[in-house]
Amino acid sequence: MTSTTPVFTRPISATERLYLATEPLAEPFAIQLVVEGAGDIDVDALRRAVEGASHACPGARLVRRGENWVDSGLTPHLDIVEHGGVDFTALDANPILTRPLGATADATTEVVLVTSDPTTVIFRAFHGVMDAKGLGIWAADVFRVLRGEEPLGAPDTTADHTLVDRIGAPGTPTRLLPTYRSPLGAGAPIRGGEQFLWRHRSVDGTHPSAVARIAAVLADTTGRPVRLMVPVDLRRHDPAIRSTANLALPLFLDADPGQSAAEINARLLVGMVEKRELNEMDNGGLAKIPAPITRRILASVHAFGARTNRNLVSAIVSHAGKIDLAALSAPGFAATAVRALPVHTGLVPISFVVVESGTRTEITVSCRGGRGVAERLEALLDRIVAEFDPAAALPAPPARGVNGPANRQNVNSLFQLQVRTRPDAVAVVAPDSEYTYAEIDWWADAVAAELLRRGIGRGSIVAVLADRSVEGMVAQVAILRAGAAFLPLDPKHPADRLADTVADSGAALLLTRPHLRDLVSTDIDVVVVDDIDQDTDEPVHVPVTADDIAFVTYTSGSTGRPKGVLVPHGGIVNYLESASDWYKLGPDTRFAHYHTPAADMACAAFFSPLLTGGAVTLIPDAISHLTLQTMLRDSGANTFLLTPSLLEVIVRLEIDVPTPRTVIIGGEQLHPSLAAKARTFFGPDAHLLNSYGPTELSIVCTSHVIGSPDPAAPSIPIGHPAANTPVFLLDEHQRPVPAGEVGELYFGGPQLARGYLARPELTAQRFVHLPSGERTYRTGDLARLLPSGELDFVGRADHQVKIRGNRVEPGEVQSVLEHCPGVSRAAVLGRAREGGGNVLVAYVIADHSDDTTVRDFLADRLPAYMIPSTLHFVDELPLTANGKLDASRLPGASPAPATAQAPAAVEPDVDDDLTAITTIWADVLRLDVHTLSADSDFFALGGDSLASVEMLAKVSRTVVGAAAEPLFVAQLEGLLHHLTLGRVHAAASAARAGVNS
The missing domain is CATH 3.30.559.10 (Chloramphenicol acetyltransferase-like domain)
Structure with missing residues (x-):
């Protein structure tokens, strides 16, 4: 039948x-x-x-x-x-x-x-x-x-x-966008490695709010809001149902860092009371799409999430309920443990399933595999175990600074430590986007792999011409990863200087951006970072040591030839040992990078945050009053490294600055009056420091915390030395001077540079061994030891000067000047300017050259900071009895001489705007308004580029107005080499006309 x-x-x-x-x-x-x-x-x-x-x-x-x-x-x-x-x-x-x-x-x-x-x-x-x-x-x-x-x-x-049709959905489906980060970060696939991983933990006891406890750990680990998918059993709506079908729909639970498990659990319970899981049957309409197309869409979501760590949700957390061990036992067999395994799914980066049975809570996890994921997953599960049962957590390893044995090796190991422990944390902040440690790591691997394919490795030098861009940051990380050293270049430097620097360094390759690739004319292999395929199968790991060179930076040379300083990995690591405490570096640090890429101040902005878990905040635009406002007020940066010259301008601009976390002042001598202004300007809660560090000493080697400085004090100390850094104050015979006496500063220890690139004679001259055998760097700076044990900077022992944080040998500028057509002889001196900082003043004997011709010649060959503020055309250079230049008899010792010859004065009633601009010039240059005319040249009258920032900011604020300000600022770069009163007036008028047209 x-x-x-x-x-x-x-x-x-x-x-x-x-x-x-x-x-x-x-x-x-x-x-x-x-x-x-x-x-x-x-x-x-x-x-x-x-x-x-x-x-x-x-x-x-x-x-x-x-x-x-x-x-x-x-x-x-x-x-x-x-x-x-x-x-x-x-x-x-x-x-x-x-x-x-x-x-x-x-x-x-x-x-x-x-x-x-x-x-x-x-x-x-x-x-x-x-x-x-x-x-x-x-x-x-x-x-x-x-x-x-x-x-x-x-x-x-x-x-x-x-069941949903019978009960009815109370709301609308959750809109899912691929914006959520995994608590494990991204992990590039490993060739031949596991695509998915399982891990398990078992915890004593049963624990209420297990889902919320896990959610709290996930949010804190990710460091940003997470969205969790919590499967909810629909049988709760009809307990009479006896079905084995897939009767679980997701309830989407949002959790924020710092929220307690109780708060998150309350949010989960509200969602269940409101029956929100019943809204999720639509699945974004994918059910209506043909299966092959759906499969391709899901595969794309999987690949996108794995590569970029942008996911529809951060995790799945499922509680499979309490299981009675007796219900899974039989005669001759007694169940002792029950565990569930979650499915592997690439659509969600990590998936938890919790089962409670007997006296145990079993937690099993599935996640996408990838480089470094397994280690991060183990650490995450340890934190979850500690959340459930603090007594079951493994003891934490003893705290250890970057100077610990495991971390003394190199810069790469410190960066990889951040990638492993904080993969999803922000590493680089650009104006249009943020990039995590995992993203920078992945990108750098692709660039490093390309470098290795081109024969770059340990001992190589690779030039970087990428300005302040994320591509530039990635290039530097990649070069270090390939075992090489990076040579940062500034695209604003003259083409000849760029070519000479690259040629002198022996750089094997240039990494650059598309719009900058033609700036270096020398014969060198050029690779555009933007064109490198970012997909890479395996991580790049080239072993390096503390003695390997990390970067090369060029400083001015007294013979007219710049010299490359070789900075080793170990020096940077040692710098961080002290800088981490000095500058409060850590995950919350957002270090502003506005510096010229070619200076070691830029390396401070690069290494300091990236090796301590913080982020580099890029300020790509040239410095102007608008840039400064953006950097200090709107960029999100909280840590700044400023020269006294720039600090003086900032204080005078009266920008409404939120209280920063840390303000580091360095690069030039800081006067007490300016330190007092800075303390008032930034407020009592800002951590304010005066720091000192020649390029030959790995970024910074001393630092002093500025409390409430007395403007009438004789000086501001440069502070105590970095860890492991011996200091010697010696006389001209290299004998120690008595306490409190002035001597020349010598530094020893691991922060010393290797020396000068291909300059053994100069290296031997400046990097000297003391009678004790200690290798030291002879700074040429004079200092004394204060009763407090801190160092007090006195001045230079030679003619070298600091201009806005850049070390300049006046002899190099003089050498270039004397090659200018029509110039027979020249002398260049550094002069202290009122308010602090230094300027260069040039004295020129010329047959047929004028101010404009000479400035154009210098601008084509020297960085802007090396162009003298004032040019004096003289008939002779006075000499002392022994034939040396007699600086005391040179005219115009003041950087802004009141006796400068000037054309006829501006008539006050000619133009209100011109009158206002003329008044601003007279105020900034400290000149009589009647000595100025439309042809007056700002730099010829003693102004420098930082003074020009102050002047242009005042013109913008008082004459141009907020609406026309962007148009005015857009014209500034073209003005700066010939900054005359008439041209500034014309630019201001054009900007206002552009807005009103």
């Missing part, structure tokens, strides 16, 4: 369609329940139990037929494994857990019996036909039959879509 019992069948739901499309990304896309116990299970008895339970729960026998799930009538496959079992300390190595389901291609479930000790039963099901609760229902019935009981069965055909 033919049976009239209807065949169990139901339509495939929208959620299950997504699982079918997702399965190829992570086969077999199975949920798995692992039951371990003491004793044995008879194989034949288990086979009969599986048959009986599956007949009662036909959802365990489903196969796909078109658009439906249909009961095949076939008992799920039972596999017997004699050896192997499931080692929860090495889940990834278990082939049972990753193999296809069943003995046929269309199977959706199977049972595995491991007969070795401990006896283990594994229930496996495709997630498209069962959820964790449904798998538990089926497993419990298998053990009922083993115990000789009748199975409860699950004959209901109810699926998620039918």
Whole structure:
């Protein structure tokens, strides 16, 4: 007789369609329940139990037929494994857990019996036909039959879509965008490595609010808001339902760093009370799209999330409920542990499943694999265990600074430490985007791989011409990773100087940006960073030591030839040992980078945040009053390194500055009056420091915290030396001077540069061994030791001067001047200017050159900071009796001589704007307004580039106005080489006309 019992069948739901499309990304896309116990299970008895339970729960026998799930009538496959079992300390190595389901291609479930000790039963099901609760229902019935009981069965055909249709969705689906970060960060795929990982932890006791506890740890680890997908069992809406189907829909839970588990749990409970999981059946309309297209969309989401760490959600956190061990026991077998394994899914970076059984809470995790992910996952699970049971947490390793043995090696190891521990933290802030440590790491690997392909390695020097851009930051990280040293260049330097620097350095290659590639005319291999394919299969790791060179930076040379300083990895690491405390460096640091890339101040802005977990905040535009406002007020930067010259301008601009975290002043001598102004300007809560460090001493080697300075004090100390840095104050015979007496500063220790590139004679002259054998750098600076133990800077022992933080040998400028057509002789001196800082003053004997011709000549060959503020054309250069230049008899000792010859004065009633601009010039230059005319040249009258910033800011604010200010600033670069009163007036008028037209 033919049976009239209807065949169990139901339509495939929208959620299950997504699982079918997702399965190829992570086969077999199975949920798995692992039951371990003491004793044995008879194989034949288990086979009969599986048959009986599956007949009662036909959802365990489903196969796909078109658009439906249909009961095949076939008992799920039972596999017997004699050896192997499931080692929860090495889940990834278990082939049972990753193999296809069943003995046929269309199977959706199977049972595995491991007969070795401990006896283990594994229930496996495709997630498209069962959820964790449904798998538990089926497993419990298998053990009922083993115990000789009748199975409860699950004959209901109810699926998620039918239940939601019956109850009704109270709202609209959650809009999902790929914006959420993983708590593990991004991890580039490892060739031959695991695409997915499993890890497990077991915690004593059962713990209320387990989902919220995990959520709190995830948010704090990520360091930014996270969105979690929390599967909710729909059976709660109708407890009478007996169905093994996939009856779980997500409730999306948002959590913020610093929120307590109780706060997050309250948010979760509100969501469940409001039945928000019922809104999520639409799945963004993917169910209406043909399966092949859906599969491609999901594959793209998977690839995008893995590469960029931009995900639809940060994690899945599922609680599979409490399981009674007795319900999974049978005669001769007592269950001792029950654990669930989450599915591998590339659409979500990490997935947790929690099971409570007996006196244990079992936590198992699946995540996308990748470089560094396994280590970060272990650390994350340790933090979660500590959240559940603080007593179970492993003891924390002893605190150790960057000077500890494990970290003394090199810059690369410090950066990789940040990548491993803070992959999702922001590393670089550009005006249009933010880049995480993982993203910079990945990008740098691609660039480093290209460098290695081109033969770059340890001992190589690679020039970087990329200005203040994220590409420039990546290039420097990549060069270090390849084992080479980077040579930073400034695109604003004259082309000849760039070419000479590259040629002198012996750089093997130039990394640059598309719009800068033609600035260096010398014969060198050029690679555009933007053109390098960012996909890379394996991380680049070239071993380097503390003695290897990290970067080369050029400083002015007294013979007219700049010299390259070789700065080793160990020097930078030692700098950070002290700078981390001096400048309060750490994850909250946002270090403003506005500096010329070619100076070691730029290296301070690069290394200081990136090696301590903070971020470099890039200020790409040239310095103007608008740039300064943006940097100080709007960029998000909280740590600034300023020269006294720039600080003077900032204070006079009266910008409304939020209280910064740290303000470092360095590069020039700081006068007490300016220090007092800075303290008032930045407020009492700003951490204000005066720092000192020649290029030859790895960025900064002394620092002094500025409290409440007395403007009338004789000086501001430069402070105590860095860790491991011996200091010597010596006389001209290299003998120690008495305490309190002035001597020349010598420094020793690991921060010393290797020396000067290809300049052995000069290296031997400046890097000297003392009678004790100590290798030191002879700074040429004079200082004294104060009773407090701090160093007090007195001045220079030679003619070298600091101009806005850049060390300048006047002899180099003089050498260039004397090559100018029409110039027969020249002298260049540094002069202190009123208010602090220095300017260069040039004295020129010329047959047929004028101010404009000479300035144009210098501008083509020297950086702007090396162009003299004032040019004096003289008939002779006075000499002393022994034939040396007699500086005391030179005219115009003041940087802004009142006796400068000037054209006829501006008539006050000619133009109100011109009158206002003339008044501003007279104020900034400290001149009589009647000595100025439209042809007056700002720089010829003693102004320098920082004074020009102040002057132009005042013109912009008082004459141009806010609406026309951007148009005015856009014209400034073209003005600066010929900054006349008339041209500034014309630019201001044009800007206002442009706004009004």
